Amino acid sequence: MTKFVVRRLVWTVPVILLVILMTFVMMRLIKGNPFRTSERAIPAEIQQNLERKFKLDRPWYVQYANYVKGVATFDLGPSLVLRNRDVNDIVKEHFPKSLELGALSFLFAFVFGIPLGVLAALRANSPLDYGSMFFSNVGFAVPSFLVATLLIYVFSLKLDVGFPTSGWDSWESKVLPTIALGLGPMAYFARLVRGTMLETLQQDYIRTAKAKGLRWGRVITLHVLRNSLIPVVTAAGPILGFLITGSFVIEQIFAIPGIGRYYVTAVTSRDYSVVMGLTVLLSVIVIFANLIVDILYGILDPRTRDART
Amino acid sequence: MALLEVNDLHTHFFTREGVVRAVDGVSFSVERGKTLGIVGESGCGKSVTALSIMGLIPQPPARIVEGSVMFEGRDLVRLPERELEDVRGNEISMIFQDPMTCLNPTLRIGTQITETVRRHQGLSRQDARRRAVELLEQVRIPNAAGRLDDYPHRYSGGMRQRVMIAMALSCTPKLLIADEPTTALDVTVQAQVLDLLEELRREYQMAMIIITHDMGVVAEAADEIVVMYAGQIVEQADVLELFDHPEHPYTEALLGALPQLEGEGIREGRLTAIPGRPPDLIQLPPACRFAPRCRYANRHDACAQGVPELRELRPGHFVRSGHPASERAGARAEVTA
Numbered sequence: 001m002t003k004f005v006v007r008r009l010v011w012t013v014p015v016i017l018l019v020i021l022m023t024f025v026m027m028r029l030i031k032g033n034p035f036r037t038s039e040r041a042i043p044a045e046i047q048q049n050l051e052r053k054f055k056l057d058r059p060w061y062v063q064y065a066n067y068v069k070g071v072a073t074f075d076l077g078p079s080l081v082l083r084n085r086d087v088n089d090i091v092k093e094h095f096p097k098s099l100e101l102g103a104l105s106f107l108f109a110f111v112f113g114i115p116l117g118v119l120a121a122l123r124a125n126s127p128l129d130y131g132s133m134f135f136s137n138v139g140f141a142v143p144s145f146l147v148a149t150l151l152i153y154v155f156s157l158k159l160d161v162g163f164p165t166s167g168w169d170s171w172e173s174k175v176l177p178t179i180a181l182g183l184g185p186m187a188y189f190a191r192l193v194r195g196t197m198l199e200t201l202q203q204d205y206i207r208t209a210k211a212k213g214l215r216w217g218r219v220i221t222l223h224v225l226r227n228s229l230i231p232v233v234t235a236a237g238p239i240l241g242f243l244i245t246g247s248f249v250i251e252q253i254f255a256i257p258g259i260g261r262y263y264v265t266a267v268t269s270r271d272y273s274v275v276m277g278l279t280v281l282l283s284v285i286v287i288f289a290n291l292i293v294d295i296l297y298g299i300l301d302p303r304t305r306d307a308r309t
Numbered sequence: 310m311a312l313l314e315v316n317d318l319h320t321h322f323f324t325r326e327g328v329v330r331a332v333d334g335v336s337f338s339v340e341r342g343k344t345l346g347i348v349g350e351s352g353c354g355k356s357v358t359a360l361s362i363m364g365l366i367p368q369p370p371a372r373i374v375e376g377s378v379m380f381e382g383r384d385l386v387r388l389p390e391r392e393l394e395d396v397r398g399n400e401i402s403m404i405f406q407d408p409m410t411c412l413n414p415t416l417r418i419g420t421q422i423t424e425t426v427r428r429h430q431g432l433s434r435q436d437a438r439r440r441a442v443e444l445l446e447q448v449r450i451p452n453a454a455g456r457l458d459d460y461p462h463r464y465s466g467g468m469r470q471r472v473m474i475a476m477a478l479s480c481t482p483k484l485l486i487a488d489e490p491t492t493a494l495d496v497t498v499q500a501q502v503l504d505l506l507e508e509l510r511r512e513y514q515m516a517m518i519i520i521t522h523d524m525g526v527v528a529e530a531a532d533e534i535v536v537m538y539a540g541q542i543v544e545q546a547d548v549l550e551l552f553d554h555p556e557h558p559y560t561e562a563l564l565g566a567l568p569q570l571e572g573e574g575i576r577e578g579r580l581t582a583i584p585g586r587p588p589d590l591i592q593l594p595p596a597c598r599f600a601p602r603c604r605y606a607n608r609h610d611a612c613a614q615g616v617p618e619l620r621e622l623r624p625g626h627f628v629r630s631g632h633p634a635s636e637r638a639g640a641r642a643e644v645t646a
Contacts, residue, residue, distance in 0.1 A: 203410065204405060204407060204410040204411045205410065205411055205412055205413040205414070207365060207405070207411075208405065208411045208412065208413070208473070208476075209413065210365055210397070211363060211365060211397055211398060211402065211403045211405075212397065212398035212402070212424070212425045212428070212476060213394045213395060213396065213397035213398030213399055213425070213428060213429060214394070214398070214424060214425075214428055215394060215428070216390075216394075218424070218428075222416070222424075223413055223416075226415055227413070227414070227415055230415075300415060301414070301415055302414070302415060302460040302462070303414060303460070303462050306462070306463070
C-alpha cells in the first residue's frame with residue numbers, strides 16, 4: 001500500500017507539469033493581451049515595459065520554465081491585471097471559502113444521497129422507491145442556479161426562516177448555497193447507490209450469507225452495502241473535484257467571495273498568471289481526490305490490491 | 310418420523326408473462342443420516358425445491374402457494390423469518406453450484422466462516438477462529454491457519470467449494486442440501502469434492518439432499534432418488550432399484566444419456582439424447598407433461614387425457630407415467646431394435 005501511494009505521488013509531478021504546459025499553450029492561443037483591453041488603451045512603449053517587467057517578452061519556453069520554477073517554490077507569481085496583488089494572496093483569501101462550500105456540498109450529497117439510495121433499493125418498486133427516484137431525477141435535471149434561486153425565493157423571502165439571501169459567514173448563510181450546489185450530486189449518489197444495491201442483492205454471495213442464517217441487518221450492512229459502495233467511491237472522486245472547482249455560478253448567486261469569480265474574470269482579461277495558478281491548484285485537488293479514491297478502493301475491494309502491487 | 314417431510318409443495322413465480330409453476334406438487338421425505346438425490350434437467354424445479362425448503366426463494370416474484378416443509382415437527386413454510394434465520398446454517402445448511410460467485414469477494418475467508426459459528430453458537434472471536442482453522446483442515450485446505458486471512462480470489466474453484474462445505478458444516482447441521490455441488494468444478498476435482506462430502510456426511514451423521522443433473526453423481530452418493538420433470542416428481546425409488554429397473558421413459562432416457570464404461574451393455578458410438586425441450590411452465594396442457602417427448606405416448610391414449618397420478622408400482626417405487634417399462638409389452642425388443 002505504501003509503495004502504491006508513493007508511486008502515485010511521484011506520478012503527480014509529470015501530470016502537473018503537463019497541466020501547466022497545456023494551460024500555458026491554450027492561454028497563448030487565445031488572441032488578446034493582459035495590458036491592451038479596449039477600456040484601458042495604453043501606449044506601445046508602456047506596454048513593452050510591462051511585458052519586460054513580467055517577462056512576457058521572453059521565448060515561451062523560458063516563460064514556461066520560469067513559471068514551473070515558481071510553482072515548485074509555491075510562488076504563483078503576481079497578477080498581471082490586478083495591481084499589487086499576488087496570485088498567492090488571491091488564493092489565500094478566497095480559496096478557503098470555495099473549498100468549504102465544495103466540501104460541505106459533497107458532505108451533504110454523500111450523507112443524504114446514500115441513505116436515500118439504500119432505502120429506495122431495499123423497498124424497490126414501492127411508493128417510497130418511486131418517490132425518492134422521482135425526487136432524484138428532478139434534483140439531477142434541474143440546474144443548480146435554478147435550485148439556488150428557488151431556495152432563496154422560498155426560504156429567504158417567503159418563509160423567512162432565517163437564511164440570508166447572500167454572503168458566507170454565519171452557519172445560516174452556508175445552508176442554502178450548500179444545498180443548491182449539493183442537490184445534483186446527491187441525486188446522482190442516490191440513483192447510483194440504488195442501482196448498485198439492487199445488483200448486489202442479486203449476487204450469489206448474498207444468497208450464501210442468507211443461507212448461513214445471518215441476521216438481515218448484518219447481511220445488508222456488511223455484505224450488501226460494502227460491495228455496493230465500490231462504484232460509488234469511484235464516482236465520488238471526480239464529483240468532489242467538480243464541487244470544489246465548479247462552484248462559480250453558486251458563488252455568483254449568493255455573492256460568496258470565493259475563487260470562482262477570479263477564475264472566470266482572469267480568463268476574459270487574459271490574466272495569465274491567475275489562470276495558471278488556479279488551474280494548477282485545482283488540478284492538484286482533483287489529483288488528490290482521485291488518489292484518495294484509489295486508496296479507498298483498495299481498502300474496499302481486496303482484489304485490486306493484488307492487481308497493483 | 311422422518312427428519313424432513315416435504316408435502317405437496319407448490320412454488321410459483323408470478324411474472325408478467327403469467328404464473329410459472331416451477332414446483333407443482335412435490336412430496337418426499339428424508340430420513341436421518343440418509344441421502345436423497347434429486348435428479349432432473351435444467352429448469353425442472355429441483356433448485357427451487359431446495360430454495361423453498363431453505364426459505365430462500367426470491368420473494369417476489371416467487372411464492373410458496375401451497376404445501377408444507379416439516380422439519381423436526383416445525384413447518385418451515387410458516388415459520389417467521391427470524392426463527393427461520395436460526396434454522397438456516399445451523400440445523401439445515403446449503404452449498405451451491407458456483408463456488409466462484411458464492412463467496413463474498415470483499416471479506417476474508419476466515420471472516421466468512423467465523424461469522425456463521427459466532428452467529429449460531431455464540432463463540433468468542435478466538436474460539437471461532439480456532440474452529441475455522443479446524444474446519445479448513447477438515448476440508449483439506451493446506452496450511453489452513455495461514456490461508457484464513459486470504460480473500461476468496463486467492464482460492465481456486467475447488468478450494469472455494471471446500472470453503473463452502475466448511476461453512477455449511479460449521480454448526481454441525483442435521484441436514485445438508487447440496488445443489489449441484491460439483492457441476493462448476495473441474496472433472497478431476499469433482500470426484501474429490503464428492504468423496505469429501507460423503508466422508509464428512511458420515512462423520513457428522515448428517516442427512517443430505519444432493520441435487521444434480523448427473524446420474525453418475527447420485528448413483529454413488531444417494532440412498533434414494535427422486536426424478537423431477539417440469540415441476541413434478543415423475544419417478545421415485547431406492548437407488549439400486551432405480552438403476553436396475555427404471556420405469557419412467559424419462560428416467561430411461563436419462564440413463565441412456567449416461568456413458569457406460571463396463572458391463573454387458575457397453576454402448577458403442579453416440580450417447581442417446583432426449584429429443585425436444587421441457588414444456589413451458591406457464592401454459593401447461595392438462596396432459597402428461599413428458600408426452601410430447603415420450604416415445605411411447607400417442608395422441609389417443611390416457612397420456613393426452615390428464616396428468617398421470619404418481620402410483621406405487623412396487624413397494625417404494627413410484628412412477629408417474631401411462632407407460633412404465635414393466636407394463637410395456639415387448640419394450641426390450643423395441644429399445645434394441
